[in-house]
Amino acid sequence: MLTTMFFRPLALLASLNFSFAAQVIFSPANTSISSTTIIDVLSNDSDYLSLLQLIQRARLVPTLNRLNDCTLFAPTNDAIKRHSLWSSILEDSSLILQDNIQEHLRQQLFYHLLNYSIPPESEPLKVHKTLHYPHAPVEPPSREPPPHPPWMPIPSGTLGGEPQRLRVGTREENGYVGVDAFCNGGAKIVKGNVTAENGVVLGISEVLEPPPNLATVLSQHSSLAFFHRVLTPEIKKFLNSTSELTLFIPVDEAWEALGHYERIYLESKYATDDLFRILNMHAVVQTGVKWSDSFEPAINLTTVDGTTLEIVVHPEKTTISTADLIEPDIYGSNGVLHLINSLLIPEGALQLTPEKYLLSLNCSSFVSFIHETELTYLINDTSSSYTILAPSDDVLSILSDGELPEPGSEEMKRLLRYHFIPGKMTTKKLHSGMLIETTLQEPGLGGDRQVLRVEVDEHQKDEAWKWLRFGGAKVLSEPVEVNNTLIYFISRPIVPPSDALETVLPMLDFSMFIAAVLSTSIGDKIRNAASTSLLIPPNSAFDRLGLLVSEYLLASSSKPDLENVLLHHVLSSVRYSEALENGTQRTFASAEGSDLTVSREDNGTVFVSASGGWVGMKSRLHTRNILTQTGVVHELSDILIPRSVNLTVGKLMKAAKGSTMISMVTKAGLDWVLNGTSPPEDSQWAQQGFGKAGWVLLCPSDSAFGQYNLTELYGNKEKLVSIVGQHLIPLPSQSNKLIAAPLDDDPLYNNRPLVLDDSVTYSTLQSASSVYGDLVFKQSDDAKGGYIVGIKGARGTDKQTDWANVISWGRTTTTGGGGVIRIDRLFMPYYPSWWTEYGMPVVVGVLGVFAICGFFYCVRLIWRIDTTEATYEPASNTDDDD
Known part of the structure; x- marks a missing residue:
């Protein structure tokens, strides 16, 4: 592709049959003046009066007169008027430049001079060597002029003793000076050549600007916008100060081969070292600048990073190792720039670690804490697989003093380890209530890893990260997956669990149990015993136990029995909810010395039975997975009494x-x-x-x-x-x-x-x-x-x-x-009393007799009345009736 693009202008120039030579340089209107110098030519042409004055100001008249055969590309008065520096020198004769006397002007004028005459049969696109030898500016600038005139260019400077190059070519039947490799740009030749005794003068429409340093060249090229955007001051200094530098820089499209977050990282302020390494893989600093004319037919170059670039020129293109040369020879004051279409980075050479991604994703404070606690192995190993829960700088900035442990302390180390989960835990692997292991290994867990609780609304299927919490901290944005690492951005730092008592202390519903523990000598034992599960009853359980039992246990004289009761609520192993809820019946040892029996009913209810107490003593178990430094806390509905406690x-x-x-x-x-x-x-x-x-x-x-x-x-x-x-x-x-x-x-x-x-x-x-x-x-x-x-x-x-x-x-x-x-x-x-036991029954009996007698007496009277009354009518007198 490169060769096709590069030689296309040459073919065009060839097809024009050297029209540039015929129509511009050797136009019939041009005249040849013998026995005159270039200075005479400039003096005799009113279009060059401004240029002549500048040559005189730079004290280069003796220099031009001394040259035997040269070519001067002479800007016209109009061209100089449009140039800020040259016009300002002409307008203000008292202008003092910040270098030795007119040094800058003198070097620019040398860039318009060739130490030979362009032959009449000049090629359509030709690279010429000017008399301008770039050199690094002296700081501070010298105000002393060169020793004496004539001031002739000295082969030295930042191009390894080579002068700066200049292309001359044609397009659309016009000649141009200072074009690129494709004959684009440049100053148009507006006045035909005038031949003098010591050279040739060609009038041009613009002042030719000598190429700036390579950092400036990069910034001016539109296809290098990404690389220019990631340049740091340190890299710019390197590009400006390194002599004989050859760069093979990938164009913007080539950087898209990197991942999205890799590019974000390279654009961050933390990528200087990696950018330097990338640059060194594309930079060659050897004796002499490597222009494209040195590539044929093949050449191997060693980069600053030590890698080898195999450059081969093919008929159709030029390859630079795995890349194609797109545009060669973009000149700079201290080297040359070649554009390529892909990155020259060996596989695995660029180690983009989780640390670099965290830095680029606004987690620099989090990374700083990791460095201070010497945990960098967690973020610098590209082969290890982790899920990182990262609070951003914005989250950490709102925390007040004292909300986080001291940087570098053991507590800070515990906190940071609690934010790293082995493996890549994508949202598809997580479900609500899940306990996942972190890299925090707790002595209180016998060296086992501390776990972290996951909460997620499983009814929300779209963008599951929006409904996800780790240890109560909400996930704020979509997780970032980079290589073997998955990063979740959380709303606050996640504090690792503290000891069992400190964890439960803010829960007011458990205050009586905590007070009971603290009133005994076993507080430290429960607080520090490794690998334990605390089954803690609420305050209401003391009432449900029976007030007399509660009052007895809480009495100062009952400490031994109270301690046994409390220790009976401590399992001598870490049992999360899954271990307690599965199965029909299991037995677990308690710190008191006797066992607790956990049974599961058909309806899913889980009961815990004590080793002692009264018949049928049970408590409903509510598995809560409250994490502690030494294990876990669950809730019981009632207090359990072991067989070592005899309540009489x-x-x-x-x-x-x-x-x-x-x-x-x-x-x-x-x-x-x-x-x-x-x-x-x-x-x-x-x-x-x-x-x-x-x-x-x-x-x-x-x-x-x-x-x-x-x-x-x-x-x-x-x-x-x-x-x-x-x-x-x-x-x-x-x-x-x-x-x-x-x-x-x-x-x-x-x-x-x-x-x-x-x-x-x-x-x-x-x-x-x-x-x-x-x-x-x-x-x-x-x-x-x-x-x-x-x-x-x-x-x-x-x-x-x-x-x-x-x-x-x-x-x-x-x-x-x-x-x-x-x-x-x-x-x-x-x-x-006698009256209650005997008197009342007698009185009742007598009254009863009288009542009965009265009743029967009344009955008898009524009966007698009924028997004495007539119960029939007398017979009627029938005679009377008759």
């Missing part, structure tokens, strides 16, 4: 503030009830079949004994036993004498020691010796516990001693079950 009647009575009642039970010889043990074998209680029975004790609080003489009560053991017996309800046992009372079978509401239905009746220990020993429960909106309890059948006391309000209760974990119900009044055994 005595412990619950202490919680009920029933120390007086405890003393009464002890003095009554029923202390075995407090411990949950069987009665002595030789005791009446054992003989009555209470050996394996559980007991529910109605416990009046200490304030209920204010009106009683305790000394008197303690002194009468028989009465004391009856009082205590009135408060003791035996639970179902092997004794046939006891009425079975089934417990509530609701696993989430079985914390009651008794079923407290409305008007339910229970026998007490007193029931065997008294018809008034039974107790009856009734619902009451006025009672704190929702119930009142009284002695069944008691009457005549206006509820002063035989009815009490139920305040709270608690269930024991001892064999046989049982518990304590706190009431606000002491029950005294009910003994009805």
Whole structure:
């Protein structure tokens, strides 16, 4: 393609039969003046007066006179008038240029001079060597002139001792000077040649500008817009200051071979090093500038980067390794520029890492943090596959001081690792509730990777990234996929999970459990124990446990039992929701030492059963996957009690503030009830079949004994036993004498020691010796516990001693079950008065007899009246009738 394009103007020129020579240079109107110099020619032609003045100002008259055979391309007065520098010199004779005396003007005039005459048979498109030798400007510019005239050009400078080149060609039957390789542009030859004794003068329509440095050349070429756009000041300095530089620069279309984001990266301010490398792969700095006339028939050149360019000239085109030469020989003051149609980058030579993409995509602060924590291996390896969750500079800029860890700290390192996910997690692979592993390896997880929760609205099918969250951070824009890396831009940094207690602390619904943990010595154990799953109940679970049980566990004297209960809620392994919800029944070890059993119902409900507690103790499991530094947190509906915690009647009575009642039970010889043990074998209680029975004790609080003489009560053991017996309800046992009372079978509401239905009746220990020993429960909106309890059948006391309000209760974990119900009044055994027991029945009986007698008396009177009255009519007198 290149050769076709390059030689097409030559063919055109050949077809014109050298019309340039015939019509312009050797026009009949031109005259040949002998024994005159070029200066004489300029002096004799009014079109060249301005040029002559400039030659005199530059002190080049001796130089031109000394030249034996030369060609001067002479701008006319009109051409010079349009040139800013030359016209300003003519208009202001006092103008001082910022170099040695008229050096800039002198070099430009040399660019209009050839050190030989153009022969009459000149080629249609010919490259000529001028007398202009470009050189690097001196900083600061010298104000001293050359030593003495005549000032002859010295072969030296930035082209390796070669002068600057100039093309002369024709198009449309006109001659032009300073054209490109395709004979475009240039200054038109407007005056035919005038031959002098020491050369030839050709009048041209424009002043010829010497080629600028290569950086300026690049900026002026329309097909190099992309390369010019990515030039950095450092690269421009290199292009301006390097002598004998040969460039093979790809045109804009060639850069499209790179990916969209690769081009974005190259246009960023962070791509200087890579741009330098790309430039060095296309640049040759050797002795001598490599113009295209040195390519034939083939040549190998070594680039600055060390790669080899194989240049071969074919009849139809010229190839530069894998590229085609599109336009050769664009001249510069310090070298030459050749345009090619593709990049000369060996495969794998340009390593565009994730770091470079992050920098180009406005994530420089994120990258800076990565460098400060020495995690650059995460973004500099092109072979590794990662999904990066990147907060942009705009996101990080709005964070206040203290919202992020200190740069370079271990906490910052943890945070950054939490933003990298191994593998490419496209939106198609993600679903809501999914836990994906990050590169953050936690000691608290036994060295395993910390996970990150994914949230996505799976009902939204279009542009799924819009509905995607990682760890609560929203994805802000479409993810960028580059090589092995996928980048999501998120709305905020994702903070890695903290320890279990700190994670749950802001959740107010769990405050009682956290307070309980912090009140014991196991806070650090739960906080730091590696690879654990914390099953945490809400505040309402303490009420559902039974207030007496809660009050006992939270009492300062119950720390060991409380610690065991709390540790029973810590699994000694990390179990996310999937592991807990799959399967029908599984057993997991707890930090307390005993196991928890997880079972799944047919309807999908998951229950957790304790190792101890009371029969049927269960809690509904709500898997929440609240991530912590050491594992995960799930929610339980209720508190679980392990087998290491033995809740006895005595412990619950202490919680009920029933120390007086405890003393009464002890003095009554029923202390075995407090411990949950069987009665002595030789005791009446054992003989009555209470050996394996559980007991529910109605416990009046200490304030209920204010009106009683305790000394008197303690002194009468028989009465004391009856009082205590009135408060003791035996639970179902092997004794046939006891009425079975089934417990509530609701696993989430079985914390009651008794079923407290409305008007339910229970026998007490007193029931065997008294018809008034039974107790009856009734619902009451006025009672704190929702119930009142009284002695069944008691009457005549206006509820002063035989009815009490139920305040709270608690269930024991001892064999046989049982518990304590706190009431606000002491029950005294009910003994009805003589009048209540005998008088009233007699009165009722007498009244009944009288009522019966009166009834029958009235009946008899009515009967007698009925029998004495006539029941027929007298016969009529028939005679009278007749």
